[in-house]
Amino acid sequence: LMAAFPRIVEACPDVRLLVAGRGDEEEAVAGLPAELRSRVEFLGMVSDEDKARLLRSVDVYVAPNTGGESFGIILVEALSAGAAVLASDLDAFAQVLDQGPAGETFANEDPASLADAAVALLRDPARRAELSARGSAHVRRFDWSTVGADILAVYETVTDGAASVATDERVGLRARLGFARD
Template identity: 75%
Template structure:
């Protein structure tokens, strides 16, 4: 099968949607399909052989974050050229309602179109207001996928229609096979005798990822367990992140910067506890699945999407969202209870298999096969793209 995948967000800025698309493409290639991914990317961004740049992206506030999106005359022309040259059996558009390549591809294509909705935003006035603009594009979609029940609910309440829920996928064995890194483990000299390590992975300067909540909890944790270390992987202002910590405690926070996929897996294999203090805007929680795959006991805020991924607290513990005291109390209890952490590891290892690409990829392929059965290949829709679109940005 010839499959075209449209990524809405810049390939060079790490994010859950980009990782999902990358892993989906590589899974599909491994099982014998031809795949091309169209994504925003700066000229200097190294791209895998299956990816094609649609040009540089522009930072735009979106869903409580800043997304790097791609739109305008040049982008529309590149989408059409990609569609024409690809001769795809099906195209898979991610986030078709975002002002980026996905919406352009919906307008430009006709034929078998699958769309995945990642966003969970129960009060999006902008999405409701934009529905008349989006309607013509959305009506061309042959099948809809939502990555969680909460993403599906956002779709149903704001745009109508429905979607099949297929979660984000993870290569479970990749994380399970990773070797712990001695200097990141609780027994390392840096941790001190009897010390423990807590892990956090995410953008440091994006408040909804929750690092400020964890930083507010850290003094209580260190008061009770002074040899604990917090390992933080991600980009952002490190000095600002620890600015509110007592000076004597700042040495207990180690910033690792951006880490490779291999080092992310090793970090998750090394920590005594992984904490996900995200405060909102999450429709799934891929980092929780990666942590469970690596055998890390998980403590997460009680967002609806996180509770679903963690089997309502059976595969990982939950604390009250944005409550630093509750986070500290739960973390101290878990760090003092190796048997409970071992039970979470065992439960997580069993639970996480439902998110492996062997399962998720087969479910997505089944959707492709449904929409392509008896259909002609994807073609370029000769109707013009709405003119108002090009007032949104310039390249």
């Protein structure tokens, strides 16, 4: 993200970068021209409440992760907060973003790709609003009531010896536990 930042600022001169989480601030900005360093604000570790507030306040949430993600919980959090999401094209992130409709991706470890995608989103408020709405709707599939119902459906299928879940979704363990879907 830091490598892409000068190009983003060149196209969008009023942009600021907020960085939340752990890390060496000096090292993070070492490659930035001195005049851009004041546009980067390090917030350190933030509480869950502050994280939600922060995610609701940004124009674009960027997840520049380069690997090691097995799911992408931060994307779920950003989508839940209504942020327009731009993430590296890791498989885990692409899955969370539904291969595109819920958020946009850029080529992993490619600062030019990240900058181009970020600039396009920053210049297009309608697209950001569209991503926010789609992401907010899409993220519901990760709600525990939905996930729990799906897991229980698998268990019911196995324990019943059936090839599929019973037609009446309200029957069985899911209904007794309050996970039945309407």
